[in-house]
Amino acid sequence: MAVRDVDLTVEPGEFMVLVGPSGCGKSTLLRMIAGLEEVTEGRVFIGDKDVTEELPQQRDVAMVFQSYALYPRMTVRRNMAFGLRMRRTPRADRERRVHEVAGVLGLDHLLDRRPGALSGGQRQRVAMGRAIVREPQAFLMDEPLSNLDAKLRVSMRSQLSLLHQRLGTTTVYVTHDQVEAMTLGKRVAVLRDGVLQQCDTPQTLFHKPVNLFVAAFIGSPSMNFVRAAVEGGEVRFGEARIPIKRDLGERPVILGVRPTGLALANGNGWPTVEVRPAIVEDLGDERFVIFDLDAPRVDTEATRAAVDAETADDALLLPEDRARFTVRLSADQPVSVGEPLTLAINPERLYFFDPDSGAAL
Amino acid sequence: MKTLVRTGRYLALLVLVCFFLMPVYALLITALKDPASVSVVRMWELPQSFSMENFRIVWPDLREGFVNSALLAVPASLVSAMLGAANGFVLSKWRFPGADFVFPLILFGMFIPYQAILIPMYRTMQSANLVGGLDGLIIVHIIYGLPITTLIFRSYFAGLSDEVIEAAKVDGAGMLRTFFHVALPIAPPAFAVALIWQFTSAWNDFLFGVLLTSREFWPITVALNNIAGGQTVPFNQAMASALLASVPTLLVYVLLGRFFMRGLMAGALKG
Known part of the structure; x- marks a missing residue:
């Protein structure tokens, strides 16, 4: 049907x-x-x-x-x-x-x-x-x-x-x-x-x-997802600790971040993560920087369905099990493949989903 | 090496062409010979002089059958093709519950040999009072042609995009108007195939013709049989008759063959 x-x-x-x-x-x-x-x-x-x-x-x-x-x-x-x-x-x-x-x-x-x-x-x-x-x-x-x-x-x-x-x-x-x-x-x-x-x-x-x-389907490039945990008023994945204002209790979550929800760290007090760009796509006035995180990848039926298998093969060259992020940066910011990069995450623009039902929290 | 292969290939084809054209050659030259130079021994030799005399001799005996056959084959093929088009359209593009059952049933008619239905058909036509004239024979050919014409049109319309039919539906056309305005205009190639096939089989039919018609309505095949089956067989006249009798089917093929072209659907779809 x-x-x-x-x-x-x-x-x-x-x-x-x-x-x-x-x-x-x-x-x-x-x-x-x-x-x-x-x-x-x-x-x-x-x-x-x-x-x-x-x-x-x-x-x-x-x-x-x-x-x-x-x-x-x-x-x-x-x-x-x-x-x-x-x-x-x-x-x-x-x-x-x-x-x-x-x-x-x-x-x-x-x-x-x-x-x-x-x-x-x-x-x-x-x-x-x-x-x-x-x-x-x-x-x-x-x-x-x-x-x-x-x-x-x-x-x-x-x-x-x-x-x-x-x-x-x-x-x-x-x-x-x-x-x-x-x-x-x-x-x-x-x-x-x-x-x-x-x-x-x-x-x-x-x-x-x-x-x-819906989160994965709407937006281009797609929203980034990572398996994370909410504990003691912060959301944690890999090395990252991001304080959150909302009270979600203590639980595992899927954290979503739009490619525009990250920026180069500039000392504005946003929590940061250290990354190493694997791919840099130059579009002229902006760049898509792709890297993986030291945290488990989200591979649910919902996220797979949303990308329609178009990008489902992207696992070919990057590690299978680690979360992969795409961030959109302005082209005037210096980024190169393999060079360590400190990114700041906008704590106002985080999305939380229940890992089992996929519903937004 | 390459040219050698090609030469060999053409040579083989040439031999086959000669082989297939042998009867046509024999027919042609015998029809053009005068009675004195016709003999089995010299049947492959070209005539001394070409003469149309044979055609003039046999034509009076053939004329009536010729007219009868035309009166028979034209309506039989036209009506059969038209009904086949309607069948094919409904079975492929305007499907009804059970269409998949009905189609093989219609198709089954193609595999029934003439001889098997000869007697029941004759009795049926007799009780319908349709024996003797051309009308009964026309009806039999229309019905007997339906399986093949239905198959031709069904396959043809199956290649027509469903979206074009749906567009017509949404535009407000019902079944009949979709058939007449959208399906029929693209069907000339299928009509060419169906008409050639139907015309040829109605024109060439002997069995139904001799069975269902009385003397004055005999089709040309029966007349031809009477000439060729006479006591002494003047080969040249028999061949001339056969040649005359086959002209209309050749003509139909030549005239309709150009509709075989593809591309009548051009531009309907994206490509």
């Missing part, structure tokens, strides 16, 4: 993003809203209307597919007008709307072409236009940008934001890319194994994740 437990209300005009690693059920959920997937239990509402039993053609939603799914033998004009034609919109009305939308999307000069004669970006815009022309109650978008190359994807992402501001149509958007989710979504629903983990604004997801999975 792809979707097991989801209770989600999308507000009118909202841009809701469904995000999660592959196989988390986000696409299935979207297809349930569209009526393309059978709902075995529970109800689906669009507006105030229960549409659970309705066919896709009866629901007033438009969908943008990952593959664009344009009708190959129709011109761009007919592709875009198809939905209106099926709904018996008068011809003059159809033409007007197609021209309007084509103007907005810069498709005017392509209206008489077939999809085969278009570039990937143009096809993507036609797919978008086909949805917009319909003026539906909601847009459903299934990874619409994932087939574009990286540069085009970023620019289309901002175009999408603008478009949504202008049209104000309720949108449900599926992606596996958390950067896309954070930048586009007014609210973001994080799914894992068909269960809704947390649905909130990008800010809240980032700063107050409800569990280990």
Whole structure:
């Protein structure tokens, strides 16, 4: 069963993003809203209307597919007008709307072409236009940008934001890319194994994740984790002792630190750790410094699921059992591989999770 | 060394080509010979002079069968292809519960030999009052063609992206409109295959034709049989008749063959 437990209300005009690693059920959920997937239990509402039993053609939603799914033998004009034609919109009305939308999307000069004669970006815009022309109650978008190359994807992402501001149509958007989710979504629903983990604004997801999975999934680079223990008002791992204000009792925890939660020690009184950088990734104005700590690595199902196996192979060159941290430093700070480095940890920006349940503490 | 291998390969192919073209060669040159120069001993020799005389002689005997066969094969192949397209679409893209059971059942029809159903079919057609004319024969060919046309279209539509069908659904198209507006426009290659196949098998059929039609509706195969099976067999006339009888199927192949091209789906998807 792809979707097991989801209770989600999308507000009118909202841009809701469904995000999660592959196989988390986000696409299935979207297809349930569209009526393309059978709902075995529970109800689906669009507006105030229960549409659970309705066919896709009866629901007033438009969908943008990952593959664009344009009708190959129709011109761009007919592709875009198809939905209106099926709904018996008068011809003059159809033409007007197609021209309007084509103007907005810069498709005017392509209206008489077939999809085969278009570039990937143009096809993507036609797919978008086909949805917009319909003026539906909601847009459903299934990874619409994932087939574009990286540069085009970023620019289309901002175009999408603008478009949504202008049209104000309720949108449900599926992606596996958390950067896309954070930048586009007014609210973001994080799914894992068909269960809704947390649905909130990008800010809240980032700063107050409800569990280990959300914490590990949101943010790039990912949050760093280490097995630690809370004792005598401080959290301890390896040599590090960090005083904490919160009272968590005496217990083992998983400690989370964002890559921006560490900085070069500058005598501001933050607790410090001594590290030896193993990898330095230079990005121009900033650097990612990767090192391992003398403390046990966190390798739970939740953290593995969150990284989607993309970085799960990073154990190849670094020790398997030690916690690995990535810290983001400004590029003007001197760092080199193998040279000892003293880092300060921001005690305000620590995250604590229960080692068994993964829930945030 | 490389050229040697290549030469050898072409040589082998050439031998095979000659082998396969032997009957065609014999057919052609015999049809063009005048009766005096036809003999089994010299059957491989080229004629002294090319003559169209044979065609002129046999045509009056063939004309009626020719017309009958055309009246039979055209509707039989068109209707069968159209129904096969509908079947194939529903079985691959608009699936219903039990589709996986129904498809093999339809397919099974392909493996039943003509001879096995000859008598029950005749009795059925007889009680339906469809024996004698072309209409009964057309119906039999349509039905007998369904398994193969269904298979052709089902395989073809299976290659059509599900998302395109889903896009049509979300856009508000029901089953029929998705079929007519989205599936059929991309189906010409499958139609070419199905029509060539169906036309050829309806045109070439002898058994159903001789069984189900009365004299004035005999298809060309029966007429051909009467010429070739006469008391004295003028080879040149038999060959000329055979050549004439096979022209339409060749023509259909040449005309429809160009629709075999790929790429009708171009641009629907990302790639």
